[in-house]
Amino acid sequence: MMYSYYPGCTLKTKAQDLERFALISAQVLGIELAEQQDWQCCGAVYPLAEDEIAGKLSAVRSLAAAHSKGEKLITLCAACHHVIKRVNADMYSNEFVRKRVNNYLQLPKNYNGEAKVLHYLELLRDDVGFSKLAEQVRMPLTGRKIGAYYGCLLLRPSNVMNFDDAENPSILEDFITALGATAVKYPFRTECCGGYLTVNDQEANEMAANIINSAIGLEVEEILTACPLCKYNLEKELGTNTKVRIVYFTELLAEALAIK
Amino acid sequence: MIRVKITPNNKQSQLQYIREISGVNINKCIQCTKCSAGCPASARMDILPHEIIRLLQLGQVEKIFHSKSIWNCASCFVCTERCPRNIDIARLIEAIRLTIIRQPGKSKFKPDDVPGIIDDKMPQQVLVSGFRKYNR
Amino acid sequence: MPRIGAFVCWCGTNIAGTVDIEQVVQAVSEMSGIVYVKDYQYMCSEVGQNLVKTAIKEWQLERVIIASCSPRMHENTFRKAAKAAGLNPYLVEVANIREHCSWVHKNKEEATKKAIALIRAAVAKASLNTELIAKEIDVENRALVIGGGIAGIQTALDIAEAGYQVDVIEKSPSIGGKMAQIDKTFPTLDCSACILTPKMVDVASHPNINLYTYSEIESVNGFVGNFEVTIKQKARSVNLEKCTGCGICTEKCPSRKSKSEFDEGLRTRGAIYTPFPQAVPNVPVIDREHCLKFNTGKCGICEKLCPAGAIEFGQEDVLVTKKYGAVVVATGFDIIDLDKFGEYQYQNHPDVLTSLEFERLTNAAGPTAGKFIRPSNNKRPEKVVFIQCVGSRDVSSRGKSYCSKICCMYTAKQAMLIKDKYPDIEVYVFYIDVRTPGKNFDEFQRRAVEEYGVNYIKGMVGKIFPAGDKLIVHGVDSFTGDTLKIEADMVVLAAAAQAKPDAEVLGRKLAISTDTNNFFTEAHPKLRPVETHSAGIYLAGACQGPKDIPETVAQAGAAAAKVIGLLSKRKLVSNPCVSVVNEDLCNGCLSCLKICPYDAIAAKELATNNHGITSKRIVAKVNEALCQGCGGCTVACRPGAIDLKGFTNKQITAEVDALCH
Incomplete structure (x- = not known):
């Protein structure tokens, strides 16, 4: 099965092991992870204030890209996962955020939180199955x-x-x-x-x-x-x-x- | 130390700002202290999370602004997770931090501070988080 | 045009504060048919009612309009007044200008306009009202009590003592309920079993009480005075008459894996078991899920050993249908599941207990024979921490928004019981607020602090960290603002009380409503606390909301009094507002039959003679005793052949026309 994959900054520098072993393991397990093109830093922390929109934009770009391909978005770093998952929830249920983000991004199609975000561990548990693993x-x-x-x-x-x-x-x-x-x-x-x-x-x-x-x-x-x-x-x-x-x-x- | 406190009314705008950007209704708090009891950073706090909410209820924002607690909250969301009144305490504390650092020159962590704390193993994540939490 | 009198109530300021009474009176006096208008501060008072009565006589009123509160509140009051003055009570019409108007609006001008419109509609309808004569229906003078806990037991005894037959239906194998599990009772500390078990025996031996244990409600039909209830007696696999209660079977049963429900899982029981030694009836049941005979076909030891030959593997569920005049729901409560409160380690550590488990642990008849020991190592604890409000006053998805009401008192009781037997054990109680309203309640809780030295800490526990054989309790004392770490040996959690999981299902069978927390709803929170909105169905005990024993017993007595009052009437006056079929218009489609929730409509064959040719056709027929006047059939009827007396299509149309005027 094909997945969109969001790595995050730290995985490309100080935490290369986290990514390297994940990618070679995925190959063995028959999981196809395609790194997203032009992904941007997630911002490391989820912006908690109601009025912070800019900090959520990069997560939405990745989410919308995965959704447009019809693929689940796989994350690996716990911090990135947290940010992307919570922003996705905002896009799904927070009218205020959804409206502003879509107005700003002017994507080909409005994004409304439809993508499914899975952490690599959830992928192993839910899609592969620990018994299969x-x-x-x-x-x-x-x-x-x-x-x-x-x-x-x-x-x-x-x-x-x-x-x-x-x-x-x-x-x-x-x-x-x-x-x-x-x-x-x-x-x-x-x-x-x-x-x-x-x-x-x-x-x-x-x-x-x-x-x-x-x-x-x-x-x-x-x-x-x-x-x-x-x-x-x-x-x-x-x-x-x-x-x-x-x-x-x-x-x-x-x-x-x-x-x- | 000032023993007698008069509930101030000149901080209403700050209080209102905190309410707005946190989206939290502080009146829902029944002072059960569950947030403080589970807070892993409480050892670094001079005012506990439930006391922060109490002070907000009393309009005593000044005391909170001068506390260490708000800068030592790690946004670990344990308080938010367990609050029996559905109060998002992590958001509330973030709103208090932002009320301060959004003022000119009030950033807590500046680029000049980086050389002092960085080491070769420190992940980028730390610095990005630091700037997001302590700087505007 | 009939002569109509209108009476406008101020309801103190309730109506007069928002509606301009003077303007209303003026407008009403100009409506056609109105010959008399009067306003008064409290129309429902004796003076107000006399105004109505006098005017009926003096002005020869043929219709009466009361503009006041909801008809649910006082329609009956004014119907009675009209009747006393010689007017058919169904010629009275209520215009609700309080709940539907003054209470929900702020703008006086608009509200006044609306009040006038509502009265105009009532006048239009009243002009078309006809005299209706109520009929009488028989009352089955037997009552059904659902639930055999202290609420059901007390209700049944009170009804039986008044001389009426009562059936008690209990889901589990024995009556006794939660109270049978409890060690001591607050605020007097008398032994629960000592005051309960004699009552259980009374129930079993009372000539007017008939017990259905291990039974459930299958279905309920009928209406007040005439309920028809089908009871499912689950297969007990033991003959109730033959069994002598000797206990050989329960002792020798080789299956020992099932957890004892009565002992809250703190010990195991056989597949054939009596929940506890004082069970009523003292007859075991076979838990077929865990019985070797039922699962493998082998075993049957109980059957071989039973000296009375009472074991009957072949028993099947039996359905019994009986008639009752009244029903009391007394199904009790449960405590919440603590799966979602992982921070308290309830699932992970045997020394973290619920309060109900604690009751079994200190009970002389419990799994440790009353020895107070830690389940993990059978040693006596040195420090015990109680945590209150676990899931109570909790609006998050894992808790209940209400105060469970009983926990402050039973926690104080449990703390005292420990200190009384073992003064050297340190006891801590974490609480948010101590709530002890009730006779001798606060004194009781203070005794725990002042005489027994229980450490009450205002604050909550964040998390419990097991370390070695200790439980490190991380909490906060909100008075000092200190964080505390207590090395405890045992933690007792006061889990929130909740409605029974099947309350909603039972409610649907009985056609009574439940609130957002699935507790049954009383007809009026203050004035009709033991009645439901369904006539003849009453509530007792914690199924209506968390309650302690004194309150439950008081409510049980009240419910019994209501039942006795109902059963003491030989006849009930039926509601004359029932459906009638115009047989000339009815085309026999029977859509009405399908929609009727009370099975009050049947098909009837009608012979017609058309120029000497006789033919037969089907029409609908309403059973007036069963019809509850809901009006569903009148809407379903395509040719418009069914009308509801008192609410005919013409009357409704007239009301609508008047409103749109």
Whole structure:
């Protein structure tokens, strides 16, 4: 099946691993991801103010492009996914935003939130199926204790993101299990890593520390993430501590498919 | 410290602005404190989220403008997710931040600050987010 | 033209504040047929009614117009007054200038115009009113109570004591309901079982009460005084008469996988089971889904062991149809599912309990025989945290917008029960507000704080983080603005009360309405709290909204009084506003028969003689006892052969014409 694919800036620079492993895994799994032409930066954060329109335009360009091709739009970075998914919801149900954005963009056809946005993980769960994925695993990660780290942006607010149960999610654990590893649910797996706060406050990041300690407390060896910013914050907090490794979910996917 | 406070009426326009750009009805809050109790950044806050709403209800915007809390909100949406009164607290706090940084010269994070915080692993996402959240 | 008198009510300022009464009186006096107009502050008062009565006599009024509140409110009042003055009550017409006019408008000039128009319509209709004579219908002097919890039990006992037959229908295998699960009751702390079980026995042994347990309502037909209800008795697989309640079967059943509903899943039960030892009737049922005999064909141990030969695998559901004069709905409530409140770890941790589970845990007859221990390790907890308002006062998609009303009191009770037995256990209660209106209620809650030292914290819990064998509760104390972390061993969640999931379905069968939260709607929130909008159907207990036991019992008594009042009448006056068929116009299409919701229309064969040639044709026939006067048939009738007495097509057209005038 053919999909439109939105990579995002960070994936082309500091988080190349997240993308590289995703793309080679997709090939093995028979998923055709076509990178969108002329995609633009999503803006990294969803503009929360009612009167901010400009910050939503680039997301709409990608959404409209995918829709015009009749393809689902696949995202990989948690932040990009959050922005695009929420803007899409605005275009679908917020008359004020829809009108202004369409007036500004003057697309060949007005866009009204029709496109379907899927995160790569949702694609694996809903379109491929984790049981099908498990069948494709060549090198099961047997015995490895892996803790999923969800962070904020994929889950919340759940009425828009519709990704999983915001308080008790399971998609990443199901993914880990499909790869043959042992999924460890630790209490802080859906807490915030501190996000962009590093810009405002360079002092110790107790939010990231709580997550790491919670995972180490249950003997997690690898923490799985879908977000470059989470990975950065957690690794920065980890420093030289080698008890646990922060890893992109796509890296483990490629490893289990024996193509890393 | 000022002990006796008189509910100010000269901040109505700012209050109205916050209401408008957040789209939040602060009168829906029953002060249950669920937002504050779940806030992962509360350790960095001098005023807790439920107190911010209470101060807004009382018209005490000045106290909020001078707090650390609004700059230490990570927009993680836990408060919004769990609020039993359907108040989008994340949007409300964003609106307060914008009320300040949209004023000339009030940006919290400027291009000159970048060299001081950047390291070779920092994803672009951080800087873009920083400028979106703290700069206009 | 009949002689018409009009009476314009001010309703204090309710009408007079928005409608210019003087102008209305002036305009009405000029309408054709009007011979008398009078306005008064409160027309429904004795003085007002006397004005009407006197005028009828003095002015020989043939029609009376009352311009006042909705006819739902006082039509009956004025019909009675007219009757007392010798006028047929159906010659009275109400123009609703309050709910339909003054209450919904602000502009006095416009509202006055509208009031005049509404009265003009009433005058036009009244001119065409005819005298109607109400008939009498029989009353079946037996009542049906749906639900066998404390509400149903009390209602049934009160009705039975008055000398009437009552059938109680209960969905589960035993009566007792939620109250049977509870340990102690507030505000007196007496044992729930001690005050409930004697009543359960009374129900079972009362000569006027007939129990249908493990049964459901299949369908309801008929109307006040004459309901016809079909009851489905689910196959119990145990013969009610033969069983002696010895309990051998339940003890020896090899299937032990089912969770006990009565013990809130805190222990398992056999596939053949009695919900609890004091069950009424003390006769087990077989849960066919989990029974080995029903699933594999093998086993049958219970049948072999039963000394009374009471096991009957071949039983089937039985339908019973009976007639009742009145019905009381007492189906109770449930607590909400906590699946959506993941932050409290209810699904993930055995030491996070609902309040109802806690009741079983402290109950001497419960799964731990009253020993207060943590389900995870069977050790006594040292710190217990209660969280109130879990899903209550919650307008988000996961909660209920209302206050569940009972949680503040039962939480205080539960906290006290712990402190009373184990003073060394630390107890915390997180709350948004403590709401304790009720006799001796606030004193009760204060005792928890002042005498027992329960720590009440005004604030909510954000999330619970399990760590080792502790539950770290992250909360806030809103008075100090401090964030708190409490290392608890047990957390008890006061989950919101909610309507029974099948309330709407039952409501549809009974033709009674439910509110936005699926609780049954009372006829009037203040003045008719136990009646529904369907005559002869009453409400008792938490099916109408969350209620504690004292309130439920009071409401049950009130519902019983209503039923007794109804059943004590040998005859009821029927509504004369029923449909009539003009057989000359009826073409026998029977569209009316199909649309009638009360099965009040049947086909009738008519023999006609046309110049010596006899032929037969079909026409519709209305059963006046069954017709409720909804008027659906008059609309469905293509040749216009059906008319509703009191609301004939001519009358309606006259009203419309007058309005458009």
